[in-house]
Amino acid sequence: MPFSFTVTYTEGQARRGVLTTPHGVVQTPCFMPVGTRGAVKGITHRDVEDVGAEIILGNTYHLHLRPGDDLIARAGGLHAFTGWHKPILTDSGGYQVFSLADRAKVTEEGVTFRSHLDGALCALSPEKATDIQSQLGSDIAMVLDQLIGAGVRDPRSAMERSARWARRARARLLQLREDPKSAPEVIVTNPGQAQFGIIQGGTDLALRTESVQATADAGFESYAIGGLSVGEPVDVMYEVVGHTAPQLPEHSPRYLMGTGMPDDLIECVARGVDMFDCVLPTRNARNGQLLTWAGVLVIKNAQYAEDRQPPDPGCGCYTCRTFSRAYLRHLFMAGEMTAATLLTVHNLYFYLDLMHRIRDAIGFGSFGKLRQEFHQTFSRR
Amino acid sequence: MPFSFTVTYTEGQARRGVLTTPHGVVQTPCFMPVGTRGAVKGITHRDVEDVGAEIILGNTYHLHLRPGDDLIARAGGLHAFTGWHKPILTDSGGYQVFSLADRAKVTEEGVTFRSHLDGALCALSPEKATDIQSQLGSDIAMVLDQLIGAGVRDPRSAMERSARWARRARARLLQLREDPKSAPEVIVTNPGQAQFGIIQGGTDLALRTESVQATADAGFESYAIGGLSVGEPVDVMYEVVGHTAPQLPEHSPRYLMGTGMPDDLIECVARGVDMFDCVLPTRNARNGQLLTWAGVLVIKNAQYAEDRQPPDPGCGCYTCRTFSRAYLRHLFMAGEMTAATLLTVHNLYFYLDLMHRIRDAIGFGSFGKLRQEFHQTFSRR
Numbered sequence: 001m002p003f004s005f006t007v008t009y010t011e012g013q014a015r016r017g018v019l020t021t022p023h024g025v026v027q028t029p030c031f032m033p034v035g036t037r038g039a040v041k042g043i044t045h046r047d048v049e050d051v052g053a054e055i056i057l058g059n060t061y062h063l064h065l066r067p068g069d070d071l072i073a074r075a076g077g078l079h080a081f082t083g084w085h086k087p088i089l090t091d092s093g094g095y096q097v098f099s100l101a102d103r104a105k106v107t108e109e110g111v112t113f114r115s116h117l118d119g120a121l122c123a124l125s126p127e128k129a130t131d132i133q134s135q136l137g138s139d140i141a142m143v144l145d146q147l148i149g150a151g152v153r154d155p156r157s158a159m160e161r162s163a164r165w166a167r168r169a170r171a172r173l174l175q176l177r178e179d180p181k182s183a184p185e186v187i188v189t190n191p192g193q194a195q196f197g198i199i200q201g202g203t204d205l206a207l208r209t210e211s212v213q214a215t216a217d218a219g220f221e222s223y224a225i226g227g228l229s230v231g232e233p234v235d236v237m238y239e240v241v242g243h244t245a246p247q248l249p250e251h252s253p254r255y256l257m258g259t260g261m262p263d264d265l266i267e268c269v270a271r272g273v274d275m276f277d278c279v280l281p282t283r284n285a286r287n288g289q290l291l292t293w294a295g296v297l298v299i300k301n302a303q304y305a306e307d308r309q310p311p312d313p314g315c316g317c318y319t320c321r322t323f324s325r326a327y328l329r330h331l332f333m334a335g336e337m338t339a340a341t342l343l344t345v346h347n348l349y350f351y352l353d354l355m356h357r358i359r360d361a362i363g364f365g366s367f368g369k370l371r372q373e374f375h376q377t378f379s380r381r
Numbered sequence: 382m383p384f385s386f387t388v389t390y391t392e393g394q395a396r397r398g399v400l401t402t403p404h405g406v407v408q409t410p411c412f413m414p415v416g417t418r419g420a421v422k423g424i425t426h427r428d429v430e431d432v433g434a435e436i437i438l439g440n441t442y443h444l445h446l447r448p449g450d451d452l453i454a455r456a457g458g459l460h461a462f463t464g465w466h467k468p469i470l471t472d473s474g475g476y477q478v479f480s481l482a483d484r485a486k487v488t489e490e491g492v493t494f495r496s497h498l499d500g501a502l503c504a505l506s507p508e509k510a511t512d513i514q515s516q517l518g519s520d521i522a523m524v525l526d527q528l529i530g531a532g533v534r535d536p537r538s539a540m541e542r543s544a545r546w547a548r549r550a551r552a553r554l555l556q557l558r559e560d561p562k563s564a565p566e567v568i569v570t571n572p573g574q575a576q577f578g579i580i581q582g583g584t585d586l587a588l589r590t591e592s593v594q595a596t597a598d599a600g601f602e603s604y605a606i607g608g609l610s611v612g613e614p615v616d617v618m619y620e621v622v623g624h625t626a627p628q629l630p631e632h633s634p635r636y637l638m639g640t641g642m643p644d645d646l647i648e649c650v651a652r653g654v655d656m657f658d659c660v661l662p663t664r665n666a667r668n669g670q671l672l673t674w675a676g677v678l679v680i681k682n683a684q685y686a687e688d689r690q691p692p693d694p695g696c697g698c699y700t701c702r703t704f705s706r707a708y709l710r711h712l713f714m715a716g717e718m719t720a721a722t723l724l725t726v727h728n729l730y731f732y733l734d735l736m737h738r739i740r741d742a743i744g745f746g747s748f749g750k751l752r753q754e755f756h757q758t759f760s761r762r
Contacts, residue, residue, distance in 0.1 A: 039712055039719045044726075046699060067711045071687060075707060083703045306452060318427060322464045326456060330448045331420055337718050338420045345425075 001025075003139070003194040003221050005253045005274075009363045013246060013272040016362035019253050021087040021139035022192035023079060026054045028253055029269045029358055031351045032089060032277040037062045038082040041282050042337075042344040045084050051317065051345060052352035055087040055139075057277045060132055061096035065115050065122070069135040070187075077137025077189030089277070090138035091257075092129040092198075098150040106151035108161065110144070126168040130195070134176050137189030143169040145198045145226055155202035162200045163214035170195065170218040194221035196255060202227055203236050205243045212247045222252035225273070229259045238267050245272035262291060262354055263378055266371050269358055276355075281347035286340045288332050291347050295379035297325075299343065304329045317349035318342075382406075384520070384575040384602050386634045386655075390744045394627060394653040397743035400634050402468040402520035403573035404460060407435045409634055410650045410739055412732045413470060413658040418443045419463040422663050423718075423725040426465050432698065432726060433733035436468040436520075438658045441513055442477035446496050446503070450516040451568075458518025458570030470658070471519035472638075473510040473579075479531040487532035489542065491525070507549040511576070515557050518570030524550040526579045526607055536583035543581045544595035551576065551599040575602035577636060583608055584617050586624045593628045603633035606654070610640045619648055626653035643672060643735055644759055647752050650739055657736075662728035667721045669713050672728050676760035678706075680724065685710045698730035699723075 001020050005028075009016040019026040033040045033048060035056040040048050048056065058078055063069060075081040078088055094111070097104050101113035101122070110125030126144045133141035146152055146161040173195045180188050197215040201207030215223060225244050228237050241256060245268075248254050255275035256268050265276055281291060290297040292312035297304075299311075310320040311328060319328070319342045331339035361370040382401050386409075390397040400407040414421045414429060416437040421429050429437065439459055444450060456462040459469055475492070478485050482494035482503070491506030507525045514522035527533055527542040554576045561569050578596040582588030596604060606625050609618050622637060626649075629635050636656035637649050646657055662672060671678040673693035678685075680692075688706040700709070700723045712720035735755075742748040 037711070037715045037717060038708070039717050042718055044699070044719060044722060045703065062715075066715055067686070067707075071707075074687065075689060075705070081705070081708055081711075083705070083708060305448070306455065308456060318425070322426065324456070324462070324464070326448075326452075327419070327462055327464060330418070330462075334418045334443075334447055336418060336420050337423055337721065338425060340718065341425060341722070 011367045023087045028274040031355045032057045034279045042340045051349040058090045060093035069132045073135035073187035087139040089140040090133045092142045092144040094144045126165040127172040130169045130172040131186045141195045159200040159211045166197045167218045196222045198224045198226040208244045224255035242271040285343035285347045319346040392748045404468045409655040412736045413438045415660045423721045432730040439471045441471045441474035450513045454516035454568035468520040470521040471514045473523045473525040475525045507546040508553040511550045511553040512567045522576045540581040540592045547578045548599045577603045579605045579607040589625045605636035623652040662732045666724035666728045700727040
């Protein structure tokens, strides 16, 4: 199946749609669980499918370092290697280079850094990030972008370099797609892979507009909004999303990277976003935090020691159907890894169920009502 | 359902049977996965059922200390608290008192010790171990026994004290069963709970025979063989089992505690054992060891880095149906907890599938053939 996207319903800026990829169809707006190293932390693929995920995210930086994209390519790509046969999106690796790797140095050519695993000297460039993802064979690859603050402090310079890098990444992908023999060192494991450009520009709306134009010029299959959820106030994030998303091509899915809390998802759908990813539901689960229709529930709190209710009485997940808060608290306090598994199952189900309800609501023209009701019951505290 | 046991087929000393408990039926010979703190480590109840387990074991020592048998009793017992609604056997806690707790002191009355969690002073006696298990509401409770070496070095003294303790434990259970109002401090959560005595006597066959007589005098629902798999040579273990099991009441299930490797299970079934438990399949999984029809497979070994075969080509478990050795090695090397989950799923499936095949073979009169063939392919190295 070639990459395609169809908007099926709209309500205001909110869109419901169908994304088709070489490994299957994804209903949008969608949430992508993060499978950093080829596995969503804490649960099996079977559980990931069971909670309703149609697409997961893999981290290029981690997979490049271990077990290596060469090894994965020889196994036939990430789908064959991991046994996850539904769609996969991979990031470019840039974010982890700047947040995890040692001694990252950035130039116009690209980035050099040392592996956080063994100190090995590595290099990433727009072309190299494209090659690695081509070997991984994800259904959607992301371009390497220049983050603000990562060697370049000026938002304009970062945005302009990102645009130049985007053109180089696109040229490399087209070369691999049209003339793979010209790059015999790269094993293209998924010829139908799509590539997304990334909009930068920080919180400066004019820069964001320029970035949309400069990035769209390169002619990607679609576009993401990057550089948000990095510490800015949530209202500023909403403002930038509300400004940027509607400027992106109407017939392509819009991906907001790294966001966020459940109420953020609703607010950004309302501003025209179609795709999300975030470590929050999985990471918070491992730290004992459940996300529920009422808000955050910290399972270790003493008040739950003899609480026989399910974590979220309104939830239909395996954890809520089977276990009490008291039992989950016991497992968490005892350090049983099953606590992380069961909390992850719930949190992901909650996120994916929320997306499902958002899609239904857009289809029925009741998204505005869902948005209002959600804010009335959900509390961040 | 009241506790009962029926032998349906025999082949030599090997028996196939059906064990009925208040929470359901167990086909024997059976293997009981160990769910130390009310959860089999690394996998969810759903996975435990999926691999074919019909009964699990819970540890009285751990559950007594955290979350406490009082709390569990108020929740309705271990089944209601944990959400595992099939049969459960609980040990007496004695083994962990001597192996985990601090400063255990044993007298004729019982044992005092300090919790390994917080140093709290605790006491266990034949009566107290019975009370705790009565509150936990397991389907099968074990008596507290005097281990050799745990304050008493002489095998005869340990065996004789175990027999005296067994009579005290039985008297307490009958009191709780027949006159629960006489012990208002105990919440009996499973009135149909059965109680097993434990045969001691170390490696001295004459002492074992005396222990059978002394313990059976107390009139338990059934009996276990204790004090083995504690470091003695495997041939000695087989000899003691072969001597002891046939002396136990014919119409009661015979439980060999804490054994063992897959070939041990076959050899002890051949000597008349009906029930087994062991941490080996779950603990070894977390350490990266797979047990297969060919023997032990250490997943971290470099030879598996690009091995696309399933862990055990002859196995039908989720892990073997879905994943390659290369992927499992990657997850294990990366420290992903999913590696422990997937290896646990395989190892338990392997144990339970082996028991299934043993039962079928006894039914068809081909257990001798299975036993011979298993030893031809399975290697401990």
